[in-house]
Amino acid sequence: MSEPFDLTACDALDLMRQRKMSVVELVRSCLARIEALEPTIMAWTVLDADGALKRARRLDEEEPKGALHGLPMGVKDLIDTADMPTEYGCPEIFKGWRPMVDAACVTVAKKAGAVILGKTVTQAFGCGAVVKTANPLNVDHTSGGSSAGSVAAVAARMAPLALGSQSASSLIRPASYNGLIGMRPSMNLINGAGFKYFNGSFDTIGLIARTVDDVELMWTSQVDIPFERGQLLKRMPRFAICRPPWLDNAEPSARAAIDAAERKLKAAGCEVRELVLPDGYRSLVEAHEKMQEFEAARSYAWEYENHRDALDPKVTAIIEAGLALPFEKYLEYTLFAQRARNEFPALLGNSDCIVTAAAPGEAPKGWRALGERFITMGDTTQSRAWTLLHLPVVSIPCHRGPNGLPVGVQLIGPFGADLHLLRAARWAESACRDWT
Amino acid sequence: MSEPFDLTACDALDLMRQRKMSVVELVRSCLARIEALEPTIMAWTVLDADGALKRARRLDEEEPKGALHGLPMGVKDLIDTADMPTEYGCPEIFKGWRPMVDAACVTVAKKAGAVILGKTVTQAFGCGAVVKTANPLNVDHTSGGSSAGSVAAVAARMAPLALGSQSASSLIRPASYNGLIGMRPSMNLINGAGFKYFNGSFDTIGLIARTVDDVELMWTSQVDIPFERGQLLKRMPRFAICRPPWLDNAEPSARAAIDAAERKLKAAGCEVRELVLPDGYRSLVEAHEKMQEFEAARSYAWEYENHRDALDPKVTAIIEAGLALPFEKYLEYTLFAQRARNEFPALLGNSDCIVTAAAPGEAPKGWRALGERFITMGDTTQSRAWTLLHLPVVSIPCHRGPNGLPVGVQLIGPFGADLHLLRAARWAESACRDWT
Numbered sequence A, B: 001m002s003e004p005f006d007l008t009a010c011d012a013l014d015l016m017r018q019r020k021m022s023v024v025e026l027v028r029s030c031l032a033r034i035e036a037l038e039p040t041i042m043a044w045t046v047l048d049a050d051g052a053l054k055r056a057r058r059l060d061e062e063e064p065k066g067a068l069h070g071l072p073m074g075v076k077d078l079i080d081t082a083d084m085p086t087e088y089g090c091p092e093i094f095k096g097w098r099p100m101v102d103a104a105c106v107t108v109a110k111k112a113g114a115v116i117l118g119k120t121v122t123q124a125f126g127c128g129a130v131v132k133t134a135n136p137l138n139v140d141h142t143s144g145g146s147s148a149g150s151v152a153a154v155a156a157r158m159a160p161l162a163l164g165s166q167s168a169s170s171l172i173r174p175a176s177y178n179g180l181i182g183m184r185p186s187m188n189l190i191n192g193a194g195f196k197y198f199n200g201s202f203d204t205i206g207l208i209a210r211t212v213d214d215v216e217l218m219w220t221s222q223v224d225i226p227f228e229r230g231q232l233l234k235r236m237p238r239f240a241i242c243r244p245p246w247l248d249n250a251e252p253s254a255r256a257a258i259d260a261a262e263r264k265l266k267a268a269g270c271e272v273r274e275l276v277l278p279d280g281y282r283s284l285v286e287a288h289e290k291m292q293e294f295e296a297a298r299s300y301a302w303e304y305e306n307h308r309d310a311l312d313p314k315v316t317a318i319i320e321a322g323l324a325l326p327f328e329k330y331l332e333y334t335l336f337a338q339r340a341r342n343e344f345p346a347l348l349g350n351s352d353c354i355v356t357a358a359a360p361g362e363a364p365k366g367w368r369a370l371g372e373r374f375i376t377m378g379d380t381t382q383s384r385a386w387t388l389l390h391l392p393v394v395s396i397p398c399h400r401g402p403n404g405l406p407v408g409v410q411l412i413g414p415f416g417a418d419l420h421l422l423r424a425a426r427w428a429e430s431a432c433r434d435w436t
Helices: A009-017 A023-041 A049-060 A104-111 A148-155 A172-177 A212-223 A245-249 A252-267 A279-299 A301-306 A313-324 A327-348 A381-388 A418-431 B009-017 B023-041 B049-060 B104-111 B148-155 B172-177 B212-223 B245-249 B252-267 B279-299 B301-306 B313-324 B327-348 B381-388 B418-431
Strands: A044-047 A072-076 A115-120 A138-142 A161-166 A181-184 A204-209 A238-242 A271-275 A353-357 A393-400 A406-412 B044-047 B072-076 B115-120 B138-142 B161-166 B181-184 B204-209 B238-242 B271-275 B353-357 B393-400 B406-412
Touching: A009 A023, A009 A212, A023 A044, A023 A049, A023 A072, A023 A115, A023 A148, A044 A148, A049 A115, A072 A148, A104 A115, A104 A161, A104 A212, A104 B279, A104 B301, A115 A148, A148 A161, A148 A172, A148 A204, A161 A212, A172 A181, A172 A381, A172 A393, A172 A406, A181 A212, A181 A418, A204 A212, A212 A393, A212 A418, A238 A252, A245 A252, A245 A279, A245 A381, A252 A271, A252 A353, A252 A393, A252 A406, A252 A418, A279 A301, A279 A313, A279 A327, A279 A381, A279 B104, A301 A313, A301 B104, A353 A418, A381 A406, A393 A418, A406 A418, B009 B023, B009 B212, B023 B044, B023 B049, B023 B072, B023 B115, B023 B148, B044 B148, B049 B115, B072 B148, B104 B115, B104 B161, B104 B212, B115 B148, B148 B161, B148 B172, B148 B204, B161 B212, B172 B181, B172 B381, B172 B393, B172 B406, B181 B212, B181 B418, B204 B212, B212 B393, B212 B418, B238 B252, B245 B252, B245 B279, B245 B381, B252 B271, B252 B353, B252 B393, B252 B406, B252 B418, B279 B301, B279 B313, B279 B327, B279 B381, B301 B313, B353 B418, B381 B406, B393 B418, B406 B418
Parallel strands: A072 A115, A072 A161, A238 A271, A238 A353, B072 B115, B072 B161, B238 B271, B238 B353
Antiparallel strands: A044 A115, A161 A204, A181 A204, A181 A393, A353 A406, A393 A406, B044 B115, B161 B204, B181 B204, B181 B393, B353 B406, B393 B406
């Protein structure tokens, strides 16, 4: 048998349910893995080894019936936890802060039996310039952001599951950098209570794991529906391959990832068509960015008014851009986004989902030295439009870039079709299995 | 001159800007008013008299240029304040809780010069069964809920302005009970950071004052646009009178309020037509209620899992109804609401806004003894559909019920047309001026 930390969540769950492995064994294995790798990876802001083991022992005394029974999980530090410090990536202001209440997604995960190992690294408020976490696939490269620690923890097999979030590209992009499956569900279907409010218009709790099965396990446990492992769409899925105008901001490997996915999906017998976005879609990227700035200026108003000197310069820049944007423009962008959301089903037609680049390329190198704007974690453009449209997204690794690091595609379905999307994504996961 | 506490916000602001009245004088007057009436009204959970006077003295040393310079304000206790306890209407769990950060709407108001006098009473999490606040117009009647203390404070002239919130009918209904102007802006245009998350789908910061001018003063200061007092639509407004099917849940005085508004608007020369809602609208009420329960079950999951015995029985009932609702139904309601939102502009046609009942009648009597469900604060149905649709709403008192208490109408405009709606509401305010 491989080490317990090597198991996917679904495999570990099967063993624990059959009492062939205890929760304590799994948690101990993950904690040992963390102890070995954390000095290099730097994925965690807080680790609660004692608490996790105590909980593991209690779970071992219970019937293993929770949907996430005994599964170790990391929680991004933009998400509140009552029993662990929550610093929102900004210890300069929030050092040791203890919220009163667990975030909704944390309470739901705990109730389903998850074992929260600790809090994972993110940059300041999910939009600061620097993040210290290394990419476990090559520690000279970044793990990306803002769900940096959550993706690194899962990629390094410190935990099979992690909670992240996405308000622009903060989950799908780092999932791609780390060769993982990331899911950004339809906006607001996972309850956002206890997330450090950034954008009321976009904030979404996201899910990170190593397989589509494991992501679906998390998704179904969050919305409280039964989980059935390995479910595929009952017919061949129909994919709409999309090379948006903003692909020009990406490296050649992002385009190569789309080409690879198209080729592999065709070879697997899936129906594949080319989808050309309407001209107006180009403006969605700008609309997202400007709305994000406008909202951040209000969401972080207290921090800006009371602790300006302690703020990451990129956070300050976003706030000040937002303060400079007239309300009328914000309202225009908001109405434009609403129209685009309404029109999306017609654009998708009878395809199950769009397939496009999940990231601007491989994980950038040398990120620890703060470089030019956008250099450190890579361009955010590939996700902005889809985030703005509130659509469910699942990312799949499918290609290797020139440095040997993964580049993924993201599958984007219509609002509310999250389960359908996961079942189409399993086809893509299977078709692209040979990316490594 | 009348007492400073009697002044509207706009009148007080004019005097302070002309240095004919100091901020200290106004704040002292409001504090004296509170001291006199609070034992009967019970509008406040926390009063920070020393802090308010200190801030008033500092403001008197500055140029009076803030949009809300020196204006006393109450803040509903579902809204975070870093410098005052925030108990979310549930001291059983949150006694003395001090959030780290002011809510966005509080920071923006402070930055504009407002003087926060204290926190105002609400029931547990905005949805509990009991609230102690009396109606200043007749203390044997309730002030309504959940923005109970905020409306009572403004109606009793303890403060000219207050922040409230609405996730169902929590602002418009009590504004009607207290003869005030209430505004529930288009969803999410006032930043919701720091509001105790109830419904990601509906939570909206709301504004309470005694005149449309004062509400518009608050609105413009929140979204940072210039305020111009007394602006009317440049042409006669077009009103669509609506007697929805759920008016059957209301008392005759609610229907009488609509009749009165129709008559008065016609007499004022406004264009008035009858609007019959499509059949499907009846289901919006159910959709709102079910979505609210589903979301509350997650938003308050931590409280339910960890402090069940401390919860108000109505909160528990809402949570348990939400836990019993299948996700598929929640998703169906969500998609139905999206479609209805898209169709609203066509329904409204060339009218500026809908006019319908703001409350189920006068403020109920004898609310202090916890009676049957929904008896204590009155039926919520009149607002649920409009809240679900994310539309901006302004309520105007226009009629007196059999007990001599006010009954209002609410004006409902298309999403984003908040300023236009306020300028139509001024016509209605003027036409209905004789309601008292």
